[in-house]
Amino acid sequence: MPASTVVFLLALMMGIQPVTTDLYLPALPALATNLNATMAQAQYTLSALLLAFGASQLVWGPLSDRFGRKPILITGLAAYVLASIGSAFAGTIDLLIYWRILQGLAMGAVVMCGRALVRDLYAPIDGAKVMSKGLSGLGVIACLSAPVGGLLVSYWNATATLMALAVFGALTLWMVLSRFEESLVAKNPKALQAGTLVSTWWMILKNPVFLTYNALSFASYGVLFTFLASSSFVFIKGFGLSAAGYGLVMFGMSLHYIAGTFLCRHLLVRLGMRDTLAIAGGISLSGGLLMGALFWLGVQSAWAIALPFFCMAVGHGIHQPCGQTGAVGPFPQAAGAASALNGFLMMVVAFCTGAWLSTYPSLHSRGDALPLVIGVLFWTVCVALIAWTAAQKYGKQ
Numbered sequence: 001m002p003a004s005t006v007v008f009l010l011a012l013m014m015g016i017q018p019v020t021t022d023l024y025l026p027a028l029p030a031l032a033t034n035l036n037a038t039m040a041q042a043q044y045t046l047s048a049l050l051l052a053f054g055a056s057q058l059v060w061g062p063l064s065d066r067f068g069r070k071p072i073l074i075t076g077l078a079a080y081v082l083a084s085i086g087s088a089f090a091g092t093i094d095l096l097i098y099w100r101i102l103q104g105l106a107m108g109a110v111v112m113c114g115r116a117l118v119r120d121l122y123a124p125i126d127g128a129k130v131m132s133k134g135l136s137g138l139g140v141i142a143c144l145s146a147p148v149g150g151l152l153v154s155y156w157n158a159t160a161t162l163m164a165l166a167v168f169g170a171l172t173l174w175m176v177l178s179r180f181e182e183s184l185v186a187k188n189p190k191a192l193q194a195g196t197l198v199s200t201w202w203m204i205l206k207n208p209v210f211l212t213y214n215a216l217s218f219a220s221y222g223v224l225f226t227f228l229a230s231s232s233f234v235f236i237k238g239f240g241l242s243a244a245g246y247g248l249v250m251f252g253m254s255l256h257y258i259a260g261t262f263l264c265r266h267l268l269v270r271l272g273m274r275d276t277l278a279i280a281g282g283i284s285l286s287g288g289l290l291m292g293a294l295f296w297l298g299v300q301s302a303w304a305i306a307l308p309f310f311c312m313a314v315g316h317g318i319h320q321p322c323g324q325t326g327a328v329g330p331f332p333q334a335a336g337a338a339s340a341l342n343g344f345l346m347m348v349v350a351f352c353t354g355a356w357l358s359t360y361p362s363l364h365s366r367g368d369a370l371p372l373v374i375g376v377l378f379w380t381v382c383v384a385l386i387a388w389t390a391a392q393k394y395g396k397q
Contacts, residue, residue, distance in 0.1 A: 001179070001181050001183075003130070005179055006117070006121065006130065006134075007130065007133045007137065008137070008175075008179075009117075009175060009176065009180055010117065010118065010130070010131070010134030010137070011133075011134050011135075011137020011138055011140070011141065012137075012141075012171075012172045012175060013073070013110050013111065013113060013114035013117075013134075013172070014111060014114045014134055014135060014137075014138045015137060015138040015140075015141035015142070016080070016107055016110050016111065016169070016172060017053075017107060017111055017138075018138060018141055018142035018254075019145050019165060020049065020103065020104075020107055021046060021049075021050075021228055022142055022145035022146045022149065022228070022254075023148060023149040023161055023165065024149055024161040024162060025146060025149060025228065025231075025246075025250070026149040026161070026232060026236075026244075026247050027152070027153045027158035027161040027243070028043070028045075028046075028232050028233075029042070029233070029236055029237065030153055030157075030158040030243075031045070031158045032093075034158055034159075035090075035092060035093040035096065036093070037093035041097075042093070043229060043354065043357070043358060044097060045093075045096055045097050045100045046100075046228070047229070047350070047351050047354030047355065047358075048100060048101050048104070049100040049103060049104035049107075050104060050347045050350040050351055050354070051104070051347055052100075052101040052102075052103075052104030052108070053104035053105070053107050053108045053111070054345070054346060054347020054348055054350070054351070055105075055108075055344060055347070056104065056106075056107075056108030056109065057108040057109075057111075057112045057339070057340035057341075057343040057344050058340050058341070058344050059340075060072055060076070060108050060109040060112045060113075060336070061112055061116070061336035061337045061338075061339055061340025061341070062191045062192050062197055062336060062337055062340070063191075063192070063336075064109075064112065064116060064336040065184070065187070065188045065191035065334060065335070065336040065337060066188055066189065066192050068182050068184045068187055069113045069116060069117060069120070069180075069182060069183050069184050069336075070176070070180055070181075070182045072112075073110060073176050073180065074177065075109060076107070076108070076109025076113075077106070077109075077110060077169055077172055077176060078173060079109075080103060080106035080107055080110065080165075080169040081166050081169040081170050081173065082102075082106075083099050083100075083102040083103035083106055084099075084103060084162060084163070084165040084166035084169055086099040086102070087099035087162045088159050088162040088163040088165075088166065089159075103165070108343065110172070112340050112343055113336075114134070115131075115325075115335075115339035115342065115343070116184075116328070116335040116336045116339045117183045118130055118134075118328070119325070119328045119329065119331070119332060119335035119338075119339070120183035120184055120185070120335060121183055123329075125268065125273065127328075127329065128268060128273070128321050128322050128325040128326070129265050129268060129269075129321075131321040131324060131325045132261045132262075132264045132265045132268075132317075132321035133265070135261045135317065135320060135321050136258050136261040136262060139254050139257045139258035139261060139317065140254075142250075142253075142254040142257065143251050143254035143258070145250070146246070146247040146249075146251060147244070147247035147248060147250070147251050148164065148247070149161045149164075150243040150244040150245070150246060150247025150248075151247070152164060153243040153244075154242065154243055154244050188334075191334075191336075191337075200337050201341065203331075203334075204331060204337060204338050204341055207330055207331075208394050209326065209327075209329070209330050209394050210330060210331075210341075210342075211390075212326070212386070212390040212393075212394040213322070213323045213327040213329075213391075213394075214323070214327045214341070214342050214345055215382075215386050215390065216277070216319055216322070216323040216326075216383065216386045216387065217323030217327060218346040219349075219382040219386055220315070220316050220319035220320055220323060220379075221320070221346045221349060221350065222349050222350070222353055222378075222379035222382070223284065223288075223312055223316060223376050223379040223380055223383065224313075224316055225349070226353055226357070226372060226375030226376050226379060227253075227309055227372065227376060229350075229353065229354050229357050230357055230363055230371060230372040231246075231249070231250075231305075231372065232246060233363050234363070234368075234372055235249055235302055235305075235367070236367065237365075237366055237367030238366060238367025238368065238369055239301065239302040239367065241302060249302065249306050252306065252310060253306070253309060253310060253313045254313070256310040256311070256313035256314050256317070257313040257314070257316055257317045259314055259317065260283075260313060260314040260315060260316060260317020261318075261321060262317075263314065263317065263318060264276065264280075264317060264318040264322065267279060267280075267318070268322075273322060273326070274391060276318060276322065277318070277322055277387040277391045278387055278388055278391070278392065279318075280315045280318035280319050280322075280387060281315070281383055281384040281385075281388050281391075282384065283311060283312075283315040283318070284311075284315030284319070284380045284383045284384060285380050285381065286311055287308045287309060287311030287312035287315065287376075287380065288308070288312060288376050288377045288379075288380030288381065289380075290307075290308040290311065291304070291305060291309065291312075291376060292377045295370070300369070305369060305372065305373075309376065319383060324339075324342060327339075327341075327342040328342065353375060356371075357375065
């Protein structure tokens, strides 16, 4: 495939995740009201989706190593469209959760194949540059997702945000069918054998390069997920923003994330991987410390949360392309399995973070910002420590 086609398809494949999460976030409070659900139940539609998303990759990864990326992509996207339509017509919160779980299972195939595709075609450093371009496209999609979701809620209803996911999935499926060429040159006929699976996963899990980059990617995602899972309540219930206003905050966050992906490519060329990650660690930690300082000084406003997080979004735009490609880089013969483990561990972090946030009833009832501040501060400290220690030892220069 031409490089431009790879980047475009990668943006769609990776972008399905922010579409699935960000687009319906402005509708979360309204969905809870419409389905007579508690806010904790409504938030579980996000946490359960992400746990299914992570766990499914452990299956999709070996399947794609055995049968190739394209058949797994097509299967995943077809199931995603079906689940999106089902969630739009769910009449109870339980049905919505079930359909979102299926949606997460299907989404796992798409995102996992995106990460594996980059390793199929590129060496690690070049892969990080290509991934950053694809994640720039993801950022554009994320920019549009929350504002579109806010407009759909304001001018139509909350259900429309769920139907919009089906439209995106169908368009992505059409592009894969018409443009995607199989990237896996040598399929592994033993990839699904139990002994091969255990030995492959053990080989990956004991590799210090994988552990380093995986820790970096899941800690960075912990920052993002804390914000995603709590910010709609904080900004809408706590600070009184409209759904459309909250969508604009998410738009600003995505713009800064895009800036981070561009900065990532610039720094990789000039400085190499280690120095790039060290700088990004400082950017992320600065945002976390600023948010914490403003909160404990009693500055209670939407901008006191949004502006520091914009800084963290820039850091996230650097950590994710480097972390995801770095984790898969040592395993060209098992890119699907390595990608799957990386994705699974990121989603375990997301699920645990969501479970922790659900222990704060004040977040759901009145938009208390304390759990958001604590969560992002914790994860930004983790990101900086990993970037300044293990990444300097095991990261490729």
